[in-house]
Amino acid sequence: MADGTVAADQLRLFIERIERLEEEKKAIADDIRDVYSEAKANGYDPRIMRMVVRLRKMETHTRQEQDAILETYRTAIGC
Amino acid sequence: MADGTVAADQLRLFIERIERLEEEKKAIADDIRDVYSEAKANGYDPRIMRMVVRLRKMETHTRQEQDAILETYRTAIGC
Amino acid sequence: MADGTVAADQLRLFIERIERLEEEKKAIADDIRDVYSEAKANGYDPRIMRMVVRLRKMETHTRQEQDAILETYRTAIGC
């Protein structure tokens, strides 16, 4: 029973650490949403900003290659 | 108790209908994956094909507007 | 140039096959949603039905083991 109590305490500590971190993560996700809202209020399009954020995460040559292939496919398909 | 049995049967029938549909949906998802694999074996890039599929779902004027804004943002940011 | 046309046609065929399959998949997803709606109209809780669908997908012994561990953790944490 002593062991059970120790294990329960340990599990509780793990869960509580996770919950604190989840709260921090949620707070930052809220901050990100706020920046997009502020940008939107200034006339920017959040959806397209997200595309730019994703493109900037890529290596330059990967992004250039993606641009080229996408352009080729769109021309081929006519869209 | 008779009612309980009737309700259990009804619930089971709903669940079984959902399970059959989920199986059909999974089979189609597998077919889609197969087409992408076949396209890849023919030298196409599945990830960029997915972008084209998404672009084709959009109304022409919405897609053109998105293209224009994305181009403006990328030029502004230099990426 | 002839090659380019052939490749464009091949790409278009792949894209169109994917689009047809995506439509079929969407139709089935709509059917699933309809069954949940019908179940809800009969007094069942769709969210909990989804849990049951997930549990039924598991092997019996895996589900029993999960039940036992979850019960242990909930007792330890007191929730």
Add this chain to the structure above:
Amino acid sequence: MADGTVAADQLRLFIERIERLEEEKKAIADDIRDVYSEAKANGYDPRIMRMVVRLRKMETHTRQEQDAILETYRTAIGC
């Protein structure tokens, strides 16, 4: 042109703020993963810990109601 430069700078500032926040969010997500790994190394099951975290987020009476309905459905279906 001056306006264009101002707008470009403003967009860049928004994007950079978002990127910093995304990095912070990623760091916290990594921390959460680390806690689950540490718990796993201590013999706990991360997947079931996640269930407990989700259950603890719920109001007590909502969780109790969910428990009761799930129990009823499982008995009815026999799983």
